[in-house]
Amino acid sequence: xAVVSQHPSRVICKSGTSVKIECRSLDFxxxxxxxYRQFPxxxxxxxxxxxxxxxxxxEQGVEKDKFLINHASLTLSxxxxxxxxxxxxxxxxxSASLVAGSLEAFFGQGTRLTVV
Amino acid sequence: AQKITQxxxxxxxQEKEAVTLDxxxxxxxxxxxxxxxxxxxxxxxxxxxxxxxxDQQNATEGRYSLNFQxxxxxxNLVISASQLGDSAMYFCAxxxxxxxxxxxxxxxxxxxxx
Numbered sequence: 187x188a189v190v191s192q193h194p195s196r197v198i199c200k201s202g203t204s205v206k207i208e209c210r211s212l213d214f215x216x217x218x219x220x221x222y223r224q225f226p227x228x229x230x231x232x233x234x235x236x237x238x239x240x241x242x243x244x245e246q247g248v249e250k251d252k253f254l255i256n257h258a259s260l261t262l263s264x265x266x267x268x269x270x271x272x273x274x275x276x277x278x279x280x281s282a283s284l285v286a287g288s289l290e291a292f293f294g295q296g297t298r299l300t301v302v
Numbered sequence: 303a304q305k306i307t308q309x310x311x312x313x314x315x316q317e318k319e320a321v322t323l324d325x326x327x328x329x330x331x332x333x334x335x336x337x338x339x340x341x342x343x344x345x346x347x348x349x350x351x352x353x354x355x356x357d358q359q360n361a362t363e364g365r366y367s368l369n370f371q372x373x374x375x376x377x378n379l380v381i382s383a384s385q386l387g388d389s390a391m392y393f394c395a396x397x398x399x400x401x402x403x404x405x406x407x408x409x410x411x412x413x414x415x416x
Contacts, residue, residue: 293347
C-alpha cells in the first residue's frame with residue numbers, strides 16, 4: 187500500500203513557540219490531505235482538509251490562525267501550531283488520498299506534541 | 303450531517319473466540335463508504351476493511367468481516383479467532399462521497415484475554 191510519512195513522531199516545545207509537523211506521501215501524489223487531532227483515549231477529530239495549491243478548509247471550531255496548514259506540493263502538507271500552549275498538547279495525525287474520493291486514506295504515523 | 307456511533311467503550315474476548323464490535327451511522331447521502339481501523343498503542347492507524355453503500359455483499363478481509371445492515375444503518379466488525387495481538391483501539395469511520403471527509407466514531411478498546 188501507499189506510504190505516508192509524518193515527522194516528527196514526538197516533539198516537546200516551550201509554551202509560546204511554534205511547531206511544524208510534516209506529512210509526506212512517499213510513493214504517490216496526494217491531491218488531498220487531512221489533519222486530525224486525537225486527545226488521550228478519545229477519537230480522531232478532523233481539523234482541516236488540505237488541498238494542493240489552495241487554502242485549507244477548516245472544521246468548525248478549529249482556529250485557522252492557530253493551526254496553519256500549507257499544501258504546497260502534491261507530496262507535502264505541513265501543519266504549524268503557532269504560539270503553542272499546554273492545551274495544544276495532543277496527538278496529531280495526517281492522512282492522504284491518492285485522488286479525491288479515493289477508496290482508502292493512508293495515515294501517517296502521528297506526532298505526539300507536548301507543550302511545556 | 304454525518305454521524306458515527308460506537309456504543310462499546312471497551313470489550314473483552316477470550317483468545318481464539320470471535321468478537322463483534324458495533325457501529326451505527328447516520329447520513330442523508332445515498333453514496334458513502336464505511337471503514338474500520340485498528341489503532342495499537344503506538345498510535346498508527348491500520349486500515350482493516352471497507353464497505354461501500356452500494357456493495358451487495360458483506361466485506362471480508364481474512365479474519366475480519368463487516369456485517370453491513372443498510373436498513374438499520376449498522377456496520378459491525380466481526381473478528382474471528384481472536385489473537386492477543388488484536389488488543390487495540392478499533393475505530394469505525396464513514397465518508398460521504400460528496401465530501402471525502404473521513405469521520406470517526408469514538409472507538410472501542412478491545413482486550414484479548416489469553
